[in-house]
Amino acid sequence: MNSALTAIGLSVPVLAAPMAGGATTPRLVTAAAEAGGLGLLAGGYKRPEALAEQIAEVRAAAVPFGVNLFAPNPIPADPAAYRRYAGTIQPEADHYGLDLATVPLTEDDDHWRDKIDLLLADPVPLASFTFGIPDPAVIKALRAAGTLIAQTVTSAEEALRAADAGVNLLAVQAGAAGGHSGTLTPDRLPAATPITQLLREVAQVTDLPLIAAGGLATGDAVAEVLRAGAVAAMVGTVLIRADESGASKTHQDALADPARDRTLVTRAFTGRPARALRNAFTDRYDHLAPAGYPALHHLTGPLRRAAAAAGDAERLHLWAGTGYRHASAEPAARILARLTANL
Structure with missing residues (x-):
């Protein structure tokens, strides 16, 4: 694993993806960290005050964590x-x-400036951005505050733009991901590039550490992206039915419905x-x-x-990645342990 991630407390190469709208809770973030991974609070759709409360709750658990924000790209x-x-x-x-x-x-703009001000006033170990790339001055200020910066990208071209902006890590998201695509060109559908191929394409244009995301819901899938050069895997859909998830029962039940x-x-x-x-x-x-x-x-x-x-x-x-059949109703720690058991 990359030393930047291990330096903030990651001991198992799996991150719990930030799922905005309620699925990601402080309990889920804490459970991921206690299992050796790392969770990211989903700042999207939250008022700054609510995000600050969730940050305080996770801090009280004394675990490593991150925060994800939607960068404006309307x-x-x-x-x-x-x-x-x-x-x-x-x-x-x-x-x-x-x-x-x-x-x-x-x-x-989802209270963009107020949320950046919050992260500058109360720095977190890791901040990630989706939908758009923050202004380089914002990235520089957050890094100066001691925060590691990750950017979601869906192509080699986007990876170059993120690298130029000064980020530390790239979350490389394949089209198999559940929920919103992080594409920087949301006026058109993203390409359906397999994650291992996408990792190779991005690695050809930048030396930044890569976190693989999109459709990863089994131990074999996690091992495959690590072999393909990722320093860690990010999983989301497989945790929607976890005990600590805040997703609605309607959403959780749909993932288990064989008719879907x-x-x-x-x-x-x-x-x-x-x-x-x-x-x-x-x-x-x-x-x-x-x-x-x-x-x-x-x-x-x-x-x-x-x-x-x-x-x-x-x-x-009913947001769901292509690995939704593997989502199970059990503690997040057990899910994450299964994903990394054979590494």
């Missing part, structure tokens, strides 16, 4: 397309008495490419959804929250 929504899509999916919202016409077209037979990359829920289990919502609207993030995320948010609460898996974003 896809501005066309107002006419946004309203048209709101009308198209309104029948789904009618099921819960919701009027999507009242949801304003929102183009925000495939995943797809869709922008139907948020206007940005994301891999999810196929359901009625993706069947009806995948081909109709316009690009537009975060506007579509805010538009469908009330519907998705209602669906999760009602146990309605057909109207919920």
